[in-house]
Structure formats: C-alpha cells, structure tokens
Amino acid sequence: MKLFKKIASFVLASGLFFSSSVFADTVKIAFIDPLSGPFATTGTIGLAEWKYAAEKLVNEKGGVLGGKKMEIVALDNKMDGKESLVQVQVAIDQGIRFIAQGNSSGIANAITDMVKKHNKRNPDKQVIFLNYSAVDPALTNDKCQFWHFRFDANADIKMDVITDVIAGESGIKKMYLIGQDYSFGKAVAAAAEKYLAQKTSIEIVGNELHPIGKVKDFTPYARKILASGADAVITGNWGADMVNLGRSLKESGFDGPVYCYYCATAGITKTFGATGKGMLNLVGEGKLNPVNPALEAYNKGLKAKYPNADMSQPRITNAVQMVAKAINEAGSATDMKAIAYALEGMEFENELLQTKVVMRTSDHQAIQDVHVGAHTDDVSIDFDNSGYGIKMYKTVKMASMDSPTSCKMKRP
Amino acid sequence: MDLFIINVIDGLIYGLLLFMLSSGLTLIFSMMGVLNLSHAAFYMLGAYLAYQISVITGFWVGLIVAPILVTILGAAVERYGLRRVHQYGHVPELIFTFGLFFVIEELVQYIWGRSMVNYDSPESLNFIAFSLAGGTIPAYKVFMLLVSVGIFVALYYVLARTRVGMIIQAALSYPKTVESLGHNVPLVFMGVFGVGTGLAGLAGVIAGPSLTTFPGMAFLLGSIVFVCVVVGGLGSLSGAFIASLLIGWLQTFAASYNIGAADILIAMGYEFPKDVYYHPWRDLWTLTLPQIGPILPYILLILVLVFKPNGLFGKRET
Numbered sequence: 001m002k003l004f005k006k007i008a009s010f011v012l013a014s015g016l017f018f019s020s021s022v023f024a025d026t027v028k029i030a031f032i033d034p035l036s037g038p039f040a041t042t043g044t045i046g047l048a049e050w051k052y053a054a055e056k057l058v059n060e061k062g063g064v065l066g067g068k069k070m071e072i073v074a075l076d077n078k079m080d081g082k083e084s085l086v087q088v089q090v091a092i093d094q095g096i097r098f099i100a101q102g103n104s105s106g107i108a109n110a111i112t113d114m115v116k117k118h119n120k121r122n123p124d125k126q127v128i129f130l131n132y133s134a135v136d137p138a139l140t141n142d143k144c145q146f147w148h149f150r151f152d153a154n155a156d157i158k159m160d161v162i163t164d165v166i167a168g169e170s171g172i173k174k175m176y177l178i179g180q181d182y183s184f185g186k187a188v189a190a191a192a193e194k195y196l197a198q199k200t201s202i203e204i205v206g207n208e209l210h211p212i213g214k215v216k217d218f219t220p221y222a223r224k225i226l227a228s229g230a231d232a233v234i235t236g237n238w239g240a241d242m243v244n245l246g247r248s249l250k251e252s253g254f255d256g257p258v259y260c261y262y263c264a265t266a267g268i269t270k271t272f273g274a275t276g277k278g279m280l281n282l283v284g285e286g287k288l289n290p291v292n293p294a295l296e297a298y299n300k301g302l303k304a305k306y307p308n309a310d311m312s313q314p315r316i317t318n319a320v321q322m323v324a325k326a327i328n329e330a331g332s333a334t335d336m337k338a339i340a341y342a343l344e345g346m347e348f349e350n351e352l353l354q355t356k357v358v359m360r361t362s363d364h365q366a367i368q369d370v371h372v373g374a375h376t377d378d379v380s381i382d383f384d385n386s387g388y389g390i391k392m393y394k395t396v397k398m399a400s401m402d403s404p405t406s407c408k409m410k411r412p
Numbered sequence: 413m414d415l416f417i418i419n420v421i422d423g424l425i426y427g428l429l430l431f432m433l434s435s436g437l438t439l440i441f442s443m444m445g446v447l448n449l450s451h452a453a454f455y456m457l458g459a460y461l462a463y464q465i466s467v468i469t470g471f472w473v474g475l476i477v478a479p480i481l482v483t484i485l486g487a488a489v490e491r492y493g494l495r496r497v498h499q500y501g502h503v504p505e506l507i508f509t510f511g512l513f514f515v516i517e518e519l520v521q522y523i524w525g526r527s528m529v530n531y532d533s534p535e536s537l538n539f540i541a542f543s544l545a546g547g548t549i550p551a552y553k554v555f556m557l558l559v560s561v562g563i564f565v566a567l568y569y570v571l572a573r574t575r576v577g578m579i580i581q582a583a584l585s586y587p588k589t590v591e592s593l594g595h596n597v598p599l600v601f602m603g604v605f606g607v608g609t610g611l612a613g614l615a616g617v618i619a620g621p622s623l624t625t626f627p628g629m630a631f632l633l634g635s636i637v638f639v640c641v642v643v644g645g646l647g648s649l650s651g652a653f654i655a656s657l658l659i660g661w662l663q664t665f666a667a668s669y670n671i672g673a674a675d676i677l678i679a680m681g682y683e684f685p686k687d688v689y690y691h692p693w694r695d696l697w698t699l700t701l702p703q704i705g706p707i708l709p710y711i712l713l714i715l716v717l718v719f720k721p722n723g724l725f726g727k728r729e730t
C-alpha cells in the first residue's frame with residue numbers, strides 16, 4: 001500500500017512537471033487585457049478572437065514547427081497599469097515568451113518599457129510584445145524598441161486615411177474636432193489639424209476636449225457644434241462618451257457625417273442601431289463588408305463558438321498567422337531574437353482578409369490597407385448581433401507606407 | 413440669443429431630471445435623518461428594468477411598471493433592511509445604504525452585462541417637436557419635461573394639500589407625537605422610502621433612452637444629486653427644486669460657451685505665449701469653461717457649505 005502511494009504520488013508529480021509550460025508541446029501567448037471590470041466586454045471579445053484565430057488559422061492547419069499547437073493564456077489586467085506589469089511577470093515566470101496586449105496606450109507604454117528592460121537583463125528568457133490595438137503614435141516613434149510590434153494602424157495613419165476621404169467630400173467646408181481630454185484625444189486632435197491643413201482648405205471651427213467619462217449630457221456640446229456651422233465632426237471618443245455624443249448630435253438636428261475611431265462593437269453598434277445610419281463613419285483595418293466567402297465562414301465559426309464575440313479586430317488574424325510564420329522561419333519557438341528578426345520586415349499575405357501586411361522594419365509598425373466604412377444594416381458581418389455593422393466604402397492601399405518615423409531602433 | 417434660449421430649454425430638462433432624483437432623496441433624508449447613498453443605484457435599476465420590460469412589451473408598459481417595481485423594492489429594503497439597522501443609529505444606516513449601492517450596481521451588471529444596452533425612446537415620440545436656431549428639440553425631450561413637471565406638481569399637491577401629506581410633514585418633525593396620536597409612523601417611513609426610490613426609478617426610466625443606459629450611469633449621476641440636495645438645503649423640497657434647476661443650467665451653460673482662461677488673461681493685459689504647447693503655464697492658458705464645467709457644482713457645494721451651511725432653503729444643520 002505504501003509503495004502504491006509512493007508510485008501514485010510520483011506519477012502525479014511527474015505528470016504535473018511535464019504538463020508545465022517548460023516541457024509542454026505548445027507555444028503559448030499570454031493575452032493580457034481587461035477581463036473583469038467596466039472594460040471587460042472589449043477584453044473578452046479580443047480574447048475570443050485570439051483563441052479562435054489560433055485554433056482555426058494555426059492549429060487546424062498543422063500548428064507550428066511541424067505540429068506544436070498554439071495556445072492563448074488569458075491573464076486579467078483589470079485595465080490597470082500596475083496589474084498589467086504583474087501579469088507580464090506572471091507570464092514570464094510561466095515560461096511564456098509572447099505577450100499580447102492592446103487596450104489602452106498607457107498600459108502598452110508601460111509594458112513596452114518593462115519588456116525592453118527584461119530582455120536586456122535576461123538574454124536567455126527574452127519575450128516579444130505583440131501590440132494588437134494600442135494606437136498611440138509614440139509607440140512606434142520616440143518610444144519604439146526592437147521587441148515591440150504593432151499590428152493595428154496607429155492614430156496618425158488612421159487620421160491620414162480619414163482626411164483622404166474628407167478631402168474628397170466637396171460638401172465639407174467646416175470641421176469640428178471633439179475628443180476626450182487625455183493623451184489619445186489630444187493626439188487625434190493634433191493629427192486632424194495637421195492633415196486637414198495639408199490636404200484641404202477646410203476650416204476648423206471648433207477644437208475642444210471634454211472631461212473623459214464625466215459629461216452627463218452631451219446636448220450642450222451638440223448645440224455648440226450645430227451653432228458653429230460645422231459640416232462634419234471628427235472624434236476619437238469611445239464607450240459611453242461616443243454613444244452619448246452621437247445621439248445628442250442626432251437629436252439636436254445635426255445631419256452631417258461623424259468620423260470616428262471607436263464607434264462600433266462592444267455594445268456601441270447595437271446601442272446606435274438605426275440612429276447611427278448615415279452618420280457614423282469608422283476608420284479601421286480589415287475589410288469585413290462587403291465580405292468574401294472564406295471570411296463569412298470564419299465569422300460564422302467564431303459566432304458559433306463565442307456567440308457574443310465579433311470580428312471587431314480583424315488584425316488579430318494577421319498577428320496570429322505572422323507569429324506562426326516567424327516561428328517557422330526561425331525554426332524555434334524559444335529563440336526570440338531569431339523570431340523578432342523574422343517578424344521584422346515580414347511581408348504577409350492574409351488569405352482570409354485578402355490583404356497584404358508588411359511589418360515595417362524601421363519602426364515595427366504594420367503597414368496594411370486601411371478603410372473607412374459606414375454604419376449600416378446592409379452588411380453580412382454584423383456587430384453585437386444587431387444586424388448593423390460597418391460597410392467599407394473607401395480603401396487606402398498600404399496606408400502611410402512612406403510616412404516618416406522618428407524611431408531610432410537599437411537592435412541586439 | 414437663439415442659442416441662449418435653446419440652452420435654457422436644455423438646462424431646464426436636465427435640471428428637472430435632477431429634481432426627480434433629488435426630491436426623493438431629500439424626502440428620505442428629512443424623514444430618516446440619513447442620506448440614502450444607494451439612491452442613484454435605484455435610478456440605474458429603474459432604467460435597466462424599463463429596458464427589460466420594453467424589450468418584451470414596449471416602452472409605455474415599462475414606463476408604468478418599472479417605477480412600481482422599484483417602489484416595491486425600495487419599500488422592501490426599508491422594511492427588512494433599514495428598519496433593523498435603524499436602532500443602531502445613523503452611521504450604520506449610512507453604511508448600509510453605501511453597501512447597497514455597490515450590491516445593486518454589481519447585480520445590474522451581472523444580469524445585463526457590462527456593456528451598454530439598447531434602450532430607446534418609443535417610436536411614437538421619434539419626431540421633432542420644434543426647431544429653434546437651426547437646432548431641434550425632439551419630442552421625447554418635451555415628454556421628459558412634461559413628466560418631470562407633472563411629478564413636481566403631484567408631489568407638491570400630496571404634501572401640501574392632502575391628509576397623507578399632513579401626516580408625513582408632521583412625522584418629519586414630531587414622529588413620537590404623531591405615533592402617540594395613533595398613526596403608524598413606521599408605515600409612513602416605509603411609504604416615503606418606497607416612493608422616494610420609486611421617483612429615482614422613474615427618473616431612470618425616462619433618462620435611460622436619452623442619457624444612455626450603461627453600467628456607469630449610477631456613478632455618473634450619483635454625486636451630483638447629493639450636491640442638489642445639500643445646496644438646496646437638506647430636507648427642503650422647494651430647495652431641491654431650485655438647486656436642481658440651478659445646477660442643470662450651470663452645467664449646460666458651462667458646456668456650451670468656450671470661454672477660456674486665455675480670454676480672461678488677455679483681458680487682464682497678459683500676452684498670449686507664442687508657442688503655447690511648450691509654455692510652462694500651458695495648462696492654464698488652454699483651460700476652457702467646458703473643461704471645468706463638471707466641477708462647478710462641487711465648487712458651488714463648497715461655497716454653500718461655507719457661507720450658508722443650511723443650504724439655500726434648509727431649516728436644519730447639515
């Protein structure tokens with residue numbers, strides 16, 4: 001009996017030992033984003049997209065390095081900077097070498113600093129930071145570093161595309177800029193001022209920042225915008241601030257277009273519903289509508305597995321496949337330097353989205369097609385299961401491909 | 413001038429909405445001597461319940477049923493919660509309502525999720541009531557206005573002109589005497605707490621479609637309601653009314669006029685710095701009225717407490 005116990009405990013212990021990440025035959029990516037608290041909706045949708053992309057686009061196609069599976073490990077950062085760094089450490093301690101994060105540029109800034117320091121001090125345990133959503137231009141300019149890769153188009157690129165569209169709209173003579181009073185809101189306003197002056201003769205009749213998350217009623221703002229005679233509005237608002245602004249504008253009789261960064265999914269599309277039709281114009285990568293058959297099937301599969309998820313961030317499919325490709329090219333899932341060099345400058349053809357992505361060597365900013373689309377119910381892939389979604393009407397191929405960067409990258 | 417008039421109307425609608433919340437709060441305070449910190453949570457609950465009912469049966473049923481449900485719930489909270497805590501004094505009562513706020517807020521998010529819900533105004537009110545200066549006032553806003561005014565008139569009538577109102581007013585100041593006269597004072601307390609929270613619920617029902625029904629709504633409006641009550645004078649219904657309108661207008665006008673610190677500084681003879689973005693006083697130079705708008709009510713609160721601690725119309729110390 002005693003012997004049996006000994007054997008049993010040995011088997012159990014060795015089982016635990018071998019299932020730990022060091023020896024497991026999976027390549028793990030730590031997903032660090034809010035999974036609880038007020039921002040949990042966005043984080044949860046992102047996680048579903050990562051998981052489904054890894055399973056469908058990598059594992060079902062044979063995995064990486066001839067059979068290793070890719071696994072997404074979810075870690076909750078509660079949308080808090082300090083907590084995020086703790087979770088990065090947890091991931092590193094578990095032997096995870098890929099960190100994926102996207103919500104909030106502030107947090108991305110903290111993580112990129114930590115990763116940079118960690119990699120310098122621990123050359124044998126280096127990690128790569130996959131930034132799939134944080135769009136502060138600084139991350140690929142002044143704050144750029146070798147281990148950070150951004151898969152979304154940054155705020156400047158998106159503004160470049162928005163202003164391309166606006167320049168083609170002859171009806172727009174006066175523009176109103178409104179945003180939340182913090183770094184991102186300011187970055188959007190600065191970019192809008194710059195590009196509008198460069199490309200158009202549009203007069204900016206208002207440029208203001210409102211306190212973030214504190215405005216109870218946007219009606220007075222809407223009145224002011226109307227009184228200014230603006231033909232269109234540009235805003236970087238997100239969450240309830242976006243919905244309230246849009247609704248107040250509509251209620252107050254504003255009938256011009258609103259160009260926005262974050263006016264879709266996570267409840268926003270559903271809440272706008274018919275109100276947003278003819279008003280909201282979203283800038284983003286990933287052409288969802290009109291759809292191609294492969295993408296439609298992919299979206300159906302995602303919805304079947306995660307009914308409340310959306311294809312809100314198509315770039316995640318780029319990130320997952322490009323990481324897999326880099327691992328295969330490097331021939332190792334642990335030689336992070338080789339993987340980072342493989343990612344750098346990678347040209348990738350995404351069959352699903354039918355687009356090309358280039359990870360620009362100079363600053364690790366993904367260059368891709370960026371689109372502007374309208375909020376409408378004439379879509380195949382909808383958001384929030386509401387019947388409404390974004391239908392793209394203008395595409396800028398390889399947007400801002402030659403844009404300058406202040407990045408001076410130091411390579412190991 | 414036209415913009416001024418339209419702002420007066422917007423501020424009035426917003427102020428009256430605040431009154432619907434603060435009236436219940438101030439009544440409960442004058443009765444129990446304790447601030448109901450969970451008041452805004454009942455406002456949120458009203459909006460979400462009305463949303464749920466409107467999905468099934470349409471807006472109008474929700475308008476009637478949701479406030480009744482909130483009233484019943486409020487009465488139950490008083491009967492089975494507050495009344496038991498009451499014997500231990502005011503501080504435990506305060507802490508009880510404080511905890512209740514978070515319980516209700518989390519419960520709502522547990523049931524309806526953490527993203528906003530699509531609670532919309534009814535089809536029949538989806539038209540423009542009138543336009544002014546190129547801006548429009550939707551019919552729903554007019555409806556909000558009418559409901560708020562109706563509530564104010566009804567409340568005033570009940571408290572000042574009916575027998576029930578007399579008993580409530582008497583119970584406010586001399587509960588022991590009223591009890592010895594044979595009236596059921598605990599029942600009056602329960603009724604007032606129920607109706608007070610019910611009014612908050614009704615405010616949520618009609619504000620939900622206009623100010624968006626989302627998990628942060630209770631927190632966003634919660635603190636401003638206390639400002640209304642304190643500025644107006646704790647326990648004073650007419651004070652709450654005046655203070656609510658005042659704060660409604662204060663917030664509306666602050667948000668609509670882009671008067672900046674720069675205008676004032678230039679008027680005082682200072683010169684606008686050339687490269688303001690790198691100027692050490694940049695934050696001061698670029699400050700505008702809409703940016704400080706949300707803190708104006710709190711400045712008012714502090715000023716009132718310093719110079720008139722009873723509030724504008726209050727009879728008792730706060």
